[in-house]
Amino acid sequence: MNREARAGVALAAPAFVVLAGVAVAPVLAAVWLSLHRSILVFHEHRFVGLGNFQFLLSDGRFWSALGTTAYFTAVAVGIELLLGLPLALLLQNSGGLFRAALLLPWAVPTAISARLWAWLFNPQYGLLHRLLPAVDWLGSPRIALHAAILVDVWKTTPFVALLLLAGLQSIPDEVVKAARIDGARPARIFRSITLPLLKPAILLALLFRSLDAFRVFDAIYVLTEGGPGNSTETLSIYAYKTMLRAGDFGYGSTLAVATFLCVACIGLLFGRALRERT
Amino acid sequence: MKRGLALLFFVGPFLWMALTSVWPEAQLTRPLPEALTLASYAGLGGSFARAVVNSLIVAALTTAVCLAAGSAAAFAIARLPVPGKGGLLAFALAVSMFPPIATVSPLYLVLRAVGLRDSLPGLVLPYTTFALPLALWLMTSFFRALPDELYRAARIDGCTPWQAYLHVFLPLSAPALATSAILVFIFSWNELLYALALISTPERRTIPVAIVLFAGEHAEPWGQIAAASMVATLPLAALVLLFQRRIVAGLTAGAVKG
Numbered sequence: 224m225n226r227e228a229r230a231g232v233a234l235a236a237p238a239f240v241v242l243a244g245v246a247v248a249p250v251l252a253a254v255w256l257s258l259h260r261s262i263l264v265f266h267e268h269r270f271v272g273l274g275n276f277q278f279l280l281s282d283g284r285f286w287s288a289l290g291t292t293a294y295f296t297a298v299a300v301g302i303e304l305l306l307g308l309p310l311a312l313l314l315q316n317s318g319g320l321f322r323a324a325l326l327l328p329w330a331v332p333t334a335i336s337a338r339l340w341a342w343l344f345n346p347q348y349g350l351l352h353r354l355l356p357a358v359d360w361l362g363s364p365r366i367a368l369h370a371a372i373l374v375d376v377w378k379t380t381p382f383v384a385l386l387l388l389a390g391l392q393s394i395p396d397e398v399v400k401a402a403r404i405d406g407a408r409p410a411r412i413f414r415s416i417t418l419p420l421l422k423p424a425i426l427l428a429l430l431f432r433s434l435d436a437f438r439v440f441d442a443i444y445v446l447t448e449g450g451p452g453n454s455t456e457t458l459s460i461y462a463y464k465t466m467l468r469a470g471d472f473g474y475g476s477t478l479a480v481a482t483f484l485c486v487a488c489i490g491l492l493f494g495r496a497l498r499e500r501t
Numbered sequence: 502m503k504r505g506l507a508l509l510f511f512v513g514p515f516l517w518m519a520l521t522s523v524w525p526e527a528q529l530t531r532p533l534p535e536a537l538t539l540a541s542y543a544g545l546g547g548s549f550a551r552a553v554v555n556s557l558i559v560a561a562l563t564t565a566v567c568l569a570a571g572s573a574a575a576f577a578i579a580r581l582p583v584p585g586k587g588g589l590l591a592f593a594l595a596v597s598m599f600p601p602i603a604t605v606s607p608l609y610l611v612l613r614a615v616g617l618r619d620s621l622p623g624l625v626l627p628y629t630t631f632a633l634p635l636a637l638w639l640m641t642s643f644f645r646a647l648p649d650e651l652y653r654a655a656r657i658d659g660c661t662p663w664q665a666y667l668h669v670f671l672p673l674s675a676p677a678l679a680t681s682a683i684l685v686f687i688f689s690w691n692e693l694l695y696a697l698a699l700i701s702t703p704e705r706r707t708i709p710v711a712i713v714l715f716a717g718e719h720a721e722p723w724g725q726i727a728a729a730s731m732v733a734t735l736p737l738a739a740l741v742l743l744f745q746r747r748i749v750a751g752l753t754a755g756a757v758k759g
Contacts, residue, residue, distance in 0.1 A: 225582075227582050228581065228582045230577070230581060230662035230663055230666075231578075231581030231662070232577070232583060234573040234577035234581070234666065235574040235577040235583050236574075237569075237573065237574070238570040238571055238574035238593075238633060238637060239574065239589060239592075241629055241630060241633065242593060242596050242630055245627060245630045246596045246599055246604060246631075249604035249607040249608050249611075250604055252606075252607035253603055253607050256607060309503075313503055313504060313507060317504065319746065321508070322745050323741050323742050323745040324508060324511065324512050325507065326745060326748060326749070327511070327734075327737070327741055330687055330737040330740065331515075331733075331734050331737055332693070332712070333691065333709075334691075334709035334710075334712050334713050335709065335712050335734060336514075338726055338730060339517075339727075340514065342517075342518075342521065342726070345723070348529055348530055350517055377510065377514070380511075381511060385749055385752055388753070389753035437600070438600035438601065438602065440601070441694065444697075444713070459600065459601075462605075463694070466605060466698075467697075467698055472606045475606055476607075479600075479602045479604075479605065479606060480603065482603060486598065486600050486603075490595070
């Protein structure tokens, strides 16, 4: 190896040692743990093979958490894209102050914004409760998950809009001007030029947001802790409770590995779609 | 009009938070306060100040580690013949998408075994893995955009590859370092899952954990929670106002390049 390559490896090594050691190795260790019955407080730790996975398949609470997570992801990301596009168009002609204001929900810790929304939803004197007294935002199993979706939409729509804005700005002006000279109306230009050229940015936003929404933890933990009656329990929440409340690291790791596999599938699926596009 | 609606939805809740923080506790049942007070801020006390300091320590350490390791690796990938460098970037991107819950159980056990579980340095490790890929990507695209001649000129002038990194490229990369630092800092300042899972001593809580576990004697102390939230939000509001352009550029750097 020449001097250049030696220096390169030495400079790159720390970052990749950290990534391999603190991210990849733990995931492999989680897979190993998921093959065990491992309960900390009882000092119990024995190999059970695929026993946990067998239990997982018949665990109704797992399937319900998977369904909740998938529903949360699909609805939240869908709304964020639908609202993000007009917001991106609005941002295109706005100043820095407006942009900074919209960045605030993204920048503030989710734990804080979820607490803030819990206060708005508060069934005694929350602002939203005062405006719509008939709605029990966090206490009703059918509404609570949608309240969590509302918080997610509030927090991340600006981020989606910024991604789409970057896509909009990469569309060359000449194409739009040429279409206008040819007599195309604004709606037609949007449908036939802007939208197709925006597709890579839309797919990218879809990828980032789906992966992020699928591992949702903070907002739901703060708003409802998965309640009422597990109606808002997502995979991350269920795995967290199993590991750190029940102390069951074996089955908790099984749930975590299942979450990891779902996220990997989403990543591969969108990743492929993105590569075909570009 | 449209802009007003957007502002009402995205910024309105913060105004309500600000109002709640100066709303006298006894008047919370009223539609609006009759007088304003700073009592909620005065009542925050030392434990929340402690959380602010803890968050600052963790965020600063994470930022330092990510910038040091990230910029060195980015320079190597952008400028030096590192074997398999394309794969390394893809690998980092994949790691950044790992769901945090997937690594909680082994990290909990390992950090417990080495005595770092309930400690602030123990938090820096997992935070680094989720923030480092972002810094690495931003820095790599910055170094790649610099002209090829720069590295060759430095070498001809007698710099070793290390010196070229330390004396030529690192000083030039100040803007990219700043962008990375802001994003990594915000990420670490905001993280909840690991802090909740690993920290059990109240004196070592970070801001998000302190806010989540904010306990009152009877009912939830909404005024104090709002005051604490204001304190934790103000530095971020300042960052966003000052560095809006940088943050947007950093966040969307990947999107533009596809």
